[in-house]
Amino acid sequence: MKSEIETKLEQFAIKRSYPFCYSCYSRAAQSGVCAKCGTDDCMREYPGHGVEFGTQWIYKAILESELEPISEGDAFEDYMREVYPETTVVGFLNLDTVTTMRDQDPTAWDCAQSEWMDAQLSDEVFFTPDNGTTIYSMSDVEALLEKGGG
Numbered sequence: 738m739k740s741e742i743e744t745k746l747e748q749f750a751i752k753r754s755y756p757f758c759y760s761c762y763s764r765a766a767q768s769g770v771c772a773k774c775g776t777d778d779c780m781r782e783y784p785g786h787g788v789e790f791g792t793q794w795i796y797k798a799i800l801e802s803e804l805e806p807i808s809e810g811d812a813f814e815d816y817m818r819e820v821y822p823e824t825t826v827v828g829f830l831n832l833d834t835v836t837t838m839r840d841q842d843p844t845a846w847d848c849a850q851s852e853w854m855d856a857q858l859s860d861e862v863f864f865t866p867d868n869g870t871t872i873y874s875m876s877d878v879e880a881l882l883e884k885g886g887g
């Protein structure tokens with residue numbers, strides 16, 4: 738099922754692109770119907786980026802060119818630093834909690850990071866257009882839609 742933000746991004750992509758009839762190899766009317774052959778099975782032309790079916794590739798390119806993706810590792814570290822005390826006493830050592838956790842058990846750290854990220858994505862704190870390869874802050878995506886999406 739498509740999320741609300743994906744629907745908005747699709748509309749945004751449609752606004753920034755044109756229907757394109759591949760058989761006639763020309764732009765079709767804004768309605769999406771080709772004036773020459775009458776087909777409504779049009780691809781989308783995104784100027785400067787080519788012609789493809791669908792809209793996801795278009796908003797992926799828009800997000801890529803207009804937003805800075807977040808670093809999953811940095812975002813998780815920031816979160817962990819909020820949750821845990823800055824330092825932890827081990828014996829007579831006063832150690833940086835986050836660094837110590839990560840160094841002591843990198844596998845558990847990675848596991849926690851990926852669970853946390855899944856939760857952020859399903860809570861729509863973050864948004865990924867490509868199954869987690871690129872991650873954006875949802876507020877950045879919303880600001881972009883507000884600014885340019887109309």
Ligand SMILES: [Zn+2]
Nearest residue numbers: 758761771774
């Ligand atoms: Zn045509």
